[in-house]
Amino acid sequence: MDGIAGRKPALTWAVHLSVALLVALWVLPTLGLFVSSFRTGDQIATSGWWRALGAQEQQLNPIRVKGQEVARDGAFVIEGTLFDAPGATVSRWGTSSREPAAHAPGDTVDLGEGQTLRVDADGAYVLTATASTAGTRLPRVFATATTPPQFTLDNYANVLFSPLAGQSVGQAFLNTLTVAIPATVIPILIAAFAAYALAWMEFPGRALLVAAVVGLLVVPLQLALIPLLDLHNRLGIGKGYLGIWLAHTGFGLPLAIYLLRNYMVGLPRDIIECARVDGATEFQIFTRIILPLSFPALASFAIFQFLWTWNDLLVALVFLGTGNDQQVLTGNLVNLMGSRGGDWEILATSAFVSIFVPLVVFFSMQRFLVRGLLAGSVK
Amino acid sequence: MNPALQALITITVGVGGCVGYFWLSNLVLDRVLFPARGPQAGRNITRANMIRPWLFLFPALVALAVYLAYPVVATAWLSLHRDAGGAREFAGLDNYARMMAEPKFWESMRNNLLWLVVVPALSTAFGLLAAQLTDRIGWGNLAKSLIFMPMAISFVGASVIWKLIYDARPAGQDQIGILNALYLWAGGDAPQQWLQIPFWNSLFLMAVLVWIQAGFAMVILSAALRAIPEETVEAAILDGANPLQIFFRIKVPQIRGTIVVVWTTITITVLKVFDIVLAMTNGQWETQVLANYMYDKFFRAFDVGVGSAAAMVIMALVTPILVWNVRNARREMQ
Numbered sequence: 001m002d003g004i005a006g007r008k009p010a011l012t013w014a015v016h017l018s019v020a021l022l023v024a025l026w027v028l029p030t031l032g033l034f035v036s037s038f039r040t041g042d043q044i045a046t047s048g049w050w051r052a053l054g055a056q057e058q059q060l061n062p063i064r065v066k067g068q069e070v071a072r073d074g075a076f077v078i079e080g081t082l083f084d085a086p087g088a089t090v091s092r093w094g095t096s097s098r099e100p101a102a103h104a105p106g107d108t109v110d111l112g113e114g115q116t117l118r119v120d121a122d123g124a125y126v127l128t129a130t131a132s133t134a135g136t137r138l139p140r141v142f143a144t145a146t147t148p149p150q151f152t153l154d155n156y157a158n159v160l161f162s163p164l165a166g167q168s169v170g171q172a173f174l175n176t177l178t179v180a181i182p183a184t185v186i187p188i189l190i191a192a193f194a195a196y197a198l199a200w201m202e203f204p205g206r207a208l209l210v211a212a213v214v215g216l217l218v219v220p221l222q223l224a225l226i227p228l229l230d231l232h233n234r235l236g237i238g239k240g241y242l243g244i245w246l247a248h249t250g251f252g253l254p255l256a257i258y259l260l261r262n263y264m265v266g267l268p269r270d271i272i273e274c275a276r277v278d279g280a281t282e283f284q285i286f287t288r289i290i291l292p293l294s295f296p297a298l299a300s301f302a303i304f305q306f307l308w309t310w311n312d313l314l315v316a317l318v319f320l321g322t323g324n325d326q327q328v329l330t331g332n333l334v335n336l337m338g339s340r341g342g343d344w345e346i347l348a349t350s351a352f353v354s355i356f357v358p359l360v361v362f363f364s365m366q367r368f369l370v371r372g373l374l375a376g377s378v379k
Numbered sequence: 380m381n382p383a384l385q386a387l388i389t390i391t392v393g394v395g396g397c398v399g400y401f402w403l404s405n406l407v408l409d410r411v412l413f414p415a416r417g418p419q420a421g422r423n424i425t426r427a428n429m430i431r432p433w434l435f436l437f438p439a440l441v442a443l444a445v446y447l448a449y450p451v452v453a454t455a456w457l458s459l460h461r462d463a464g465g466a467r468e469f470a471g472l473d474n475y476a477r478m479m480a481e482p483k484f485w486e487s488m489r490n491n492l493l494w495l496v497v498v499p500a501l502s503t504a505f506g507l508l509a510a511q512l513t514d515r516i517g518w519g520n521l522a523k524s525l526i527f528m529p530m531a532i533s534f535v536g537a538s539v540i541w542k543l544i545y546d547a548r549p550a551g552q553d554q555i556g557i558l559n560a561l562y563l564w565a566g567g568d569a570p571q572q573w574l575q576i577p578f579w580n581s582l583f584l585m586a587v588l589v590w591i592q593a594g595f596a597m598v599i600l601s602a603a604l605r606a607i608p609e610e611t612v613e614a615a616i617l618d619g620a621n622p623l624q625i626f627f628r629i630k631v632p633q634i635r636g637t638i639v640v641v642w643t644t645i646t647i648t649v650l651k652v653f654d655i656v657l658a659m660t661n662g663q664w665e666t667q668v669l670a671n672y673m674y675d676k677f678f679r680a681f682d683v684g685v686g687s688a689a690a691m692v693i694m695a696l697v698t699p700i701l702v703w704n705v706r707n708a709r710r711e712m713q
């Protein structure tokens with residue numbers, strides 16, 4: 001239908017370009033984080049992630065000379081290299097923090113007390129001393145070097161298994177799973193029965209109940225925090241997994257009932273009538289006919305609820321404890337932003353661990369997600 | 380007990396309990412209370428059918444009542460009472476008065492209103508643009524997927540992502556935040572602490588939510604655009620309308636209803652926005668919003684009265700949308 005307008009080549013190109021620009025705007029932020037999570041802390045701190053693929057000139061942390069001392073021609077010599085991996089090039093170097101770029105590569109510098117040091121462009125160094133240096137502190141090298149792009153998985157190993165903000169992200173990951181799965185499964189069944197009653201059973205007050213569900217759909221859960229926490233404390237549930245499962249179930253129900261009812265109302269009346277005529281009980285109709293037919297709607301809601309419970313911060317902050325065995329990924333991430341705000345290699349990696357599962361769910365089940373969104377908002 | 384084991388038990392008990400409840404209650408109704416046989420079979424079936432809907436609804440109704448309806452009433456009650464040594468004592472509108480005397484509250488209100496205007500407008504606009512453009516090209520579905528993707532990312536995760544964008548290094552060093560890098564490249568004088576410039580920092584926080592919500596708007600508006608009858612567009616083309624006229628005069632008016640739905644849905648999200656502000660500025664540098672203000676009052680100042688009053692303000696702002704939604708739903712039911 002846009003064919004006539006779209007046939008103009010200039011316009012077509014403009015459309016392609018604009019979409020490319022939009023996509024770039026929407027993907028680049030995540031990409032930046034993703035790339036950063038594979039870089040070393042030093043590299044993240046000294047150059048933008050968009051330059052990660054190029055070689056970078058940067059001043060390295062001081063490196064202390066070390067190695068096996070050998071006696072040669074009446075002098076004591078230590079040979080070694082500044083870099084573990086080949087490919088880096090030294091452009092300037094020095095031996096004190098006040099003059100880190102005093103010398104060019106290849107220079108032989110007198111350090112006093114009979115010691116001389118030479119650093120080559122490839123990072124190899126030779127320390128020559130007239131007396132043995134055993135037992136003394138060896139000099140440090142301050143080098144400015146161009147290093148090839150480096151990518152590492154160390155960040156992930158570090159973040160997943162070592163406790164950073166009191167707990168490891170790996171532990172928080174398990175805690176989040178523990179919250180999200182029951183909180184997704186339990187509301188589905190409760191909502192499905194209620195939705196069936198609201199869609200296919202005649203009883204007084206049905207319209208009113210549907211209206212109430214629609215109303216509750218938008219009630220901010222902020223209102224629920226204090227009264228419910230109070231209630232949980234009085235019931236002896238306190239702060240813990242049981243409390244958050246119940247809370248997520250309650251908060252997820254309006255959307256679940258609404259989505260499932262809208263879907264079930266659209267199922268063909270004939271099937272249900274026929275089953276009733278054939279003597280099936282309502283319970284049988286529900287379990288044998290309605291539930292299997294409603295699978296797409298059930299899947300839509302399950303995805304919504306899973307993403308919501310996985311990504312939630314507020315409910316977890318209020319209804320879960322803050323102990324290591326209860327803190328979830330989002331809470332852990334907020335803590336890290338406070339305590340390790342400058343350590344981008346840790347932040348980026350933790351953030352990526354926390355958004356990885358939702359992204360997988362999103363890309364593998366996008367079809368159901370879109371269907372659910374459409375059923376939920378377009379009438 | 381190991382939480383994973385506890386979770387497994389909960390799922391089993393929860394699901395098993397639900398299935399058991401529904402099955403047993405139906406069994407009792409059909410076999411014991413009103414068996415569909417004997418002299419009163421017909422009457423019994425009618426009676427059973429009157430009770431059954433409530434059996435199906437019971438668990439859901441209890442959960443809704445306890446977890447959503449009761450808290451609204453309880454929060455309203457709390458907002459009218461003050462803490463008097465453990466007990467609650469009626470305080471009239473005292474909490475509201477104390478809240479209104481706080482500059483931070485008015486700052487939150489101002490910011491929230493700004494959020495309410497900017498975020499739905501920009502998200503809908505970007506969504507509409509993306510929907511219209513991606514529908515016309517071959518790789519449109521891929522583009523849609525990528526623009527939709529941020530919806531799966533948590534607000535906290537998004538905050539980390541955008542904090543890296545807004546990062547500032549001292550002048551003279553290489554910038555690692557792309558915004559500052561671009562700013563300096565375009566001739567800016569010195570790197571800026573974007574999140575610490577009042578007014579503008581709120582806009583930078585809003586960008587995060589727009590980024591997340593535009594995909595949602597796009598998906599829904601794209602479906603609405605496809606549902607537009609082709610004849611209307613063809614007729615306009617025959618009459619010599621240009622693409623812009625077709626879009627704004629023919630298409631947009633026909634999807635106005637959907638635009639309103641998208642707008643209100645995002646509005647509700649905006650009113651509850653909390654994670655982004657907490658994670659990025661925690662309300663410093665004049666970026667406070669109502670939800671975070673409320674959280675501050677509840678869990679940092681432990682002032683339940685003012686916190687509840689703030690929660691009621693959020694509720695009041697949501698109410699017009701609630702009423703409008705309910706009226707729409709009722710109209711559809713008839």
